[in-house]
Amino acid sequence: MPCRTIAVANQKGGTGKTATTLSLGIALARLGKRVLLVDTDPQGDLTKSLGWKDPDSLEATVASHLAAVIEGEGLEPREGILSHKEGVDLMPANIELAGMEMPVLMAMSREQLLNVWASPLKADYDFILFDCAPTLGIIPVNAFVASDSVLIPVSAEYLPASAMAGLLKTIGRVRRQINPSLSVEGILITLSDGRNNLAREVEGTIREQYGSAYRVFDAVIPRAVSAAESPAVGASIFAYDGRGKVALAFERLAEEVVGRG
Template structure:
């Protein structure tokens, strides 16, 4: 049974793309079949996996979504790239900006991405969507397609207002489009444990949101090595396997995996009881 996870935060610079890469490859290392979807017109996820000129790719997510909107046929594996570390990728590029504009006038505009994902997700255990740093139509499409959301939050600055906006958007999508949507949790990233400031932010986040939603036990440390992985086109596990960031992402991957296993068991038991 496949699980679709959107990684979302309308604020940029939260480590969302780095988290998508390392969670996805971490799950693949654990034996899962994983598809990463770059739903950001900046193409950062695509770039981070070694495709350094995403705008020059002949087929991207924009191509597939355009065909979906126009009800044109496409191959089941069309545009899917294979990364050396065991994950598949649907690349994103600047053409998604035009798609976002086109979606405004499209029938069932919030569910175009879901329509596409539903045709391929049964081949994967996990589908991870790296969202745009905005609450625009592409992000709404990702939330409509997802089973759950992970919210990376930078520990340097606690965007309480931004978190509130995102949580309101998720609640609205749940009410109007996707009633099964849940929040897996909030992930603190770029945590500098040498400072009291980072510890204060961790405390405030857990105090203010801990009773409403899960705050992952794992915190991703500030790491130059993790930042370098984007230029290398590799995960932290290959670039710096013994480093603090690799250990943190391994622990985070296990938390996400445990959540997925519990949800699968519940769904299985519900199916039996019916």
């Protein structure tokens, strides 16, 4: 099976990008897939959520690889990859990535740097998932260039207005100018409280507005206390509350993603 690379992105913060990258990644690993998660947010939330509580103490991160590509240094692509006990690998990120923004912008082929690093790793994995920061800056664009598709988590807590339009426009621009095979993997409704009228309204609006042009996943990620707690213990929702509704929803999402193949 050729490796599939997916960027998890939305320039709005708090839509469940990091939770989705982590939980989808572990759900895919539980289906027997070899999975690499790549933290591309200088906040290092994905890195922390997987249990590396002090990302700033890590020496080799995604920032090191961007720097090595820019400088033409021969840094081995696997340098710094961490193994999580639930069966996924992680390329961590920390605050050093924020300092790479300018060097990346000044670099030759500035949109291709992440792709140059990640390409040789495709031989080792079935899935590479990039957790993006809540911006449409040069680092997320690098993730889009390195990806086959973009998975868009949208919070059921507010109507996605202009943020979606901006993201879809950026994806279109990357597709036209740099990566013609980039597609939208799907829109994922997250943080959904089924008892709440707004959540139902948002879900209906998303399916209506985007359902004909894009896949809107049948799986909807419910809001649950357990899902808010699990990052603090460095465990996925599968290890923390494996029989709960959030784990079940991510299992279904993984099946939808794999089914598309």
